[in-house]
Amino acid sequence: MSTVLHINNLSKNYGKVKALQNLDLHVEKGNIYGLLGPNGSGKTTTLGIILGVTNASSGEYSWFGEAPTAQVRRKIGAILESPTFYPYLSGEQNLKVICAIKQVPLTAIEPVLKMVNLFERKDDPFKGYSLGMKQRLAIASAMLADPSVLILDEPTNGLDPQGIAEIRELIVSIAQSGKTIILASHLLDEVQKVCTHFAVLKRGKKIYAGSVNEALAESETVEMSAPDMEALLHRAQSFTHLKSFQHENDKLVVKLEDGANVSDLHKHLIEGNIVLNHLTVKRKSLEKQFLELLAQAND
Ligand SMILES: Nc1ncnc2c1ncn2[C@@H]1O[C@H](COP(=O)(O)OP(=O)(O)O)[C@@H](O)[C@H]1O
Ligand SMILES: [Mg+2]
Structure with a gap:
């Protein structure tokens, strides 16, 4: 693992408003890291600071283990505010303008247009693009200099469901290419659909950080039934990684300890010659957990 971004005890005040308080964050290469939180929780402030657009009040951060310099920032592509494109220029012409500004060779254009699936529409004027296409062009422009890191603020805001799905797929495919x-x-x-890791912010404070899979797995509930319920109950109880065990109506509902997985339980049952006629795995929705976190966290 190599560290891409390390944030240490970062705070930002706007007058009396504590936009960010003592934030620690650690992003590894290949992560799709989500900053999750309600409006006003400090997400954009955090991105502004790590992009060098906003000054922190205290604390520090490093990129790739180095103090942030203009040199290091060249490895970062970002869309913080919707970039301004020229409405009457085509998608491709707009990218040519940006190449000139960023001093990137024009040969960079074709691959990014293909990546965001706009190559076929490259000659159409920007003003005729759908919102989703405009956002994809923005991502293309952020990728022109082939950055190692891409930073996006509310990437699907305002898009219709199809546009949202396209952007999410695009984000995942960019990450798969090693970014x-x-x-x-x-x-x-x-965050649940796209990210590998996330931190939850509430009023400028980090109240949770972890991997999305772990957050989902933490509360895995398995529901089972068998023609011979007695035998099932007996055998399941001897599985050593149960957190809880509950017999409801015709069903056995168990919670697994962190790290234990359903296939181990299933294997244990099979080895005990238990035949199941029903097995479902329920995960407490991340939404429930998120709402609980936001409610629990002390101010
Ligand atoms: N330029 C600014 N001047 C004053 N207050 C600001 C400014 N930018 C953000 N804030 C305040 O800082 C807090 C965090 O804002 P922001 O980082 O934009 O949150 P988010 O992106 O999570 O919605 C909010 O209370 C917001 O009103
Ligand atoms: Mg914001």
Whole structure:
């Protein structure tokens, strides 16, 4: 693992408003890292600071283990505010303008247009693009200099469901090409579907950080039934990684300890010659956990 971003005890005040308080964050190469929190929780402030657009009040951060310099920032592509494109220029012409500004060779254009699936529409004027296409062009422009890290603030805001799905797929495919992605979103669903890791912010404080899989797995509930319920109950109780065990109506409902998985339980049952006629795995929705976190966290 190599560290891409390390944030240490970062705070930002706007007058009396504590936009960010003592934030620690650690992003590894290849992560799709989600900053999740309601409006006003400090997400954009955090992105602004790590992009060098906003000054922190205290604390520090490093990129790739180095103090942030203009040199290091060249490895980072970002869309913080919707970039301004020229409405009457085509998608491709707009990218040519940006190449000139960023001093990137024009040969960079074709691959990014293909990546965001706009190559066929490259000659159409920007003003005729759908919102989703405009956002994809923005991502293309952020990728022109082939950055190692892509930073996105609320990447699907305002898009229709299809546009949202396209952007999410695009984010995942960019990450698969070896890039690290940091995105801010107030949408839990988005973080759950797209991110590998996330931190939850509430009023400028981090109240949770972890991997999305772990957050989902933490509360795995397994529901089972068998023609011979007695035998099932007996055998299941001897599985050593149960957190809880409950017999409801015709069903056995168990919770597994962290790290234990359903296939181990299933294997244990099979070895005890238990035949199941029903098995479902329920995960407490991340939404429930998120709402609980936001409610629990002390101010
Ligand atoms: N330029 C600014 N001047 C004053 N207050 C600001 C400014 N930018 C953000 N804030 C305040 O800082 C807090 C965090 O804002 P922000 O980082 O934009 O949150 P988020 O992106 O999570 O919605 C909010 O209370 C917001 O009103
Ligand atoms: Mg914001």
